[in-house]
Amino acid sequence: MFSWDELRVRTMRHRRLIPLIVDSAAWAAGLVAAVVTRFGPGLGGRLGGTVAAVLLAIVLQAAVGHTRHLYRGRFRYASFEEVRAVATTTGVTAVGLLVVDVLLSRHPVPASIPAMSGAVALLLMLAARYAYRAHRQRHQRPDVRVAAPVVLFGAGEAGVHLLRSMLHDRGGRYLPVGLIDDDPHKRRLHVLGVPVLGSRQDIAAVLSATGASMLVFAVANAEAELVRDVRDRTVAAGATFKVVPSVSELMDQPVAVDDIRDVQVADLLGRHQIETDLNAIAGYLTGKRVLVTGAGGSIGSELCRQIYHFGPAELMMLDRDESALQAVQLSLDAQGRIDDPSVILADLRDAEHLKTIFRTRRPEVVFHAAALKHLALLQRYPGEAVKTNVLGTRNVLDAAEHVERFVNISTDKAADPTSVLGYSKRITERLTAWTARHRPGSFLSVRFGNVLGSRGSVFTTFSAQIAEGGPVTVTHPDVTRYFMTIQEAVHLVIQAAAIGRDGEALVLEMGRPVRIAEVAQQMVQLAPRPVEICYTGLRPGEKLDETLFGAGEVDRRPFHPLISHVEVPPLDAGQLRHLYANGEPRTVIAQLAALCEALPADRWERAAS
8 A cells, every 4th residue: 555645756757757658659650640751651661660760769759858857847737948848859859860860771761751750749749738738727717607707907917917817726716707908909819818808998898798797907007097097987887896916015926816905095096116126226135234223113114024025134123112023023924933133122212222232233234214203293292203203313323333324214294394293304314414424334314205004194094084984084175295105115215225325315206296185085985884074274384285305405316217316414413412302392393493404502592482
């Protein structure tokens, strides 16, 4: 009796013989056909020579194929790689037959036979593989009795990957019955046997004609306007609308059936990703000791996940929130060991502790993402912004004496700031610029807009309000903001360290600003029941429209068409000695505003009044 493992090994070995048996039969048929074509049905008395040639061809095919790994289970059966190996092996075998035939004094077959029979044998081998592939594909298709018919929008790379994933899943829930694409050159094409049936204007007709009750948006790098338009047409036709993840969510992985998800507000507001130079990114992260402050936050945790993808020598995650630290650790390592040295529990306000960490762990690249960012709360408690955002950043900069690259995470609110958040982040940009002039490494800042889905963002607020039944509160019907996905923001941060120059701030081209009222409307449309929207008025320090560039800043893009480089005037950390975090809020705010403009300390009181 064989054990299960032994039986499985023997079965696999027998299956590997099937291609050799097929190819041997192809050579036999090819040689016989060539001889019959040359001499007629009687073989012209060359039966013995033909049999000898067949045996020799089989031996040569097996030997050469073995060296090409053709019969050793290295190729997926009926793949293009196998076709190339089959063609090479058959060609070498035909040449070998010809050489042996010429060298023998008594030729078994005429010299023209090896080439003719090789061509016929190759054709039969490829035909057999094609037939097997077609049979396997039919067998792997979802069962039409249980799978739901779906239409895919997008016949590009993402759509083809998704289509292949659906068609190769025997137990799949979805059966693709048609494709829709706006490219007129793809009309009436068939992709993996599935027809392209029209453009977005034909969505309703295609859904009705195919009987599909679902449309899957399979464009991984689409503009928000396209997503909204296709969604509206699909919903109007009475069908369900699903999407595949964006390019940044996929992290260079091909899209598959399991990636299909419900549409989110981030999809309706912006999906188009910036191009990033992955080679440049990998070059400065791979094999380096990398430290991320604020690693438990929305930006910090995504930074950790993407940096981990580039294989650093060591990834150090620093935060004062132990629960958030454990969450990001678990997202990278399912074990989540509590003694993992990559997790560092520390507070930016503790300058001596930070210096000890930098001295003992010696990070080479630092991403400084730790900050307080809630605009309205910081207006009430500006001293906390001073302690964490301003003095905390100074502490990190002081500790980073020997780093190669330092990237300070800033915000568009630092451009012509009017709020405590904007003031504090502008000061961090200036402190970073000053450090760049006095340290050997590269020190720079990255400035971007609001992040879709980050903790404390307008989306989390709106989601909570919708869950409670409303109302959804919007400050002003005309207030606008720039929005980015978390993945896109992190791509920019990582790209900045590769192309940014000392002391400057990098600003992403974020497209058109979005009305917050429109965000609320899109989220309300996705809600399971009607929700009211009400307006509460602008809060202290809040702008009606955000700006990306401050007064006097020039939009220059020397290295990347979507990334601007602006000069930042330096601020000596010594000027912070007059900043009193525990003072009267009005005075603290005035001091922060004065530091942004580099006013002398003796003018702070006048600014406060």
